[in-house]
Amino acid sequence: MELLDAISKSVTTLEVRVADQKQRARQREEHVRQCEDTTAQMRGKLDDATARLTARETAVEWLNEQVGQAVTERRKAELQLEEARSKLADAARAKADLQSAQSSIKARQQELTAMAKRLEKVEKANSIATEQRNWLVELYTVLAGRPSWWVLMPQEWRNRREHELLRRNKVFDAKRYLERYPDVSAAGMDPVRHYIMHGMIEGRRFDR
Secondary structure, eight states: OHHHHHHHHHHHHHHHHHHHHHHHHHHHHHHHHHHHHHHHHHHHHHHHHHHHHHHHHHHHHHHHHHHHHHHHHHHHHHHHHHHHHHHHHHHHHHHHHHHHHHHHHHHHHHHHHHHHHHHHHHHHHHHHHHHHHHHHHHHHHHHHTSOGGGGGSOHHHHHHHHHHHHHHTTSOOHHHHHHHOHHHHHHTOOHHHHIIIIIHHHTOOOOO
16 A cells, blocks of 8 residues: 555656646747747847848938039039129120110111101001092092983982992992991981091091
8 A cells, every 4th residue: 555655646746747847848838939929020120120221321322422413513513603703794794885785776776666657657648548549530430430311310319329339339338338337327418428528537447
């Protein structure tokens, strides 16, 4: 019995030790897993930091290049500025000469403009006078072809026939003239005679 009790106790002790070892093993495994997770996180952070560092180094290199270009461009700009100042001085001298010439040119231009306006008025007046003279000749030619017996007819009848004759020959449209200028109709004046006596001078227009 004593031997069995001793063996039983020994087995129990071993079982306790085994259970304890298993517990410790699980703890170690958990610790190892946590360490691996931590290591993975640290490796990820390290990779991120490395990437950021690389990006910063690239940015620094780019900035250095930009600074170099800026310095070169600044020197170029300084040279251009000196050249521009020299040209500006030349331009200032030229401007003084130009202003003097412009004063003379302006006076001459004003004189030429006034002469051109006067010439334009004269040419326009001549053109209008020529057109009116040609129209009067055309009017006379058409009216001269009237039958002689028309003079025996009443004035109102003659006017109507003359107006129709002029309209057919595309010399003067009396009806359209009265429609365009109601004051002529209100005055009771023959439109053809009104245009000859007043309309030409007043610059009135008529349809053919």
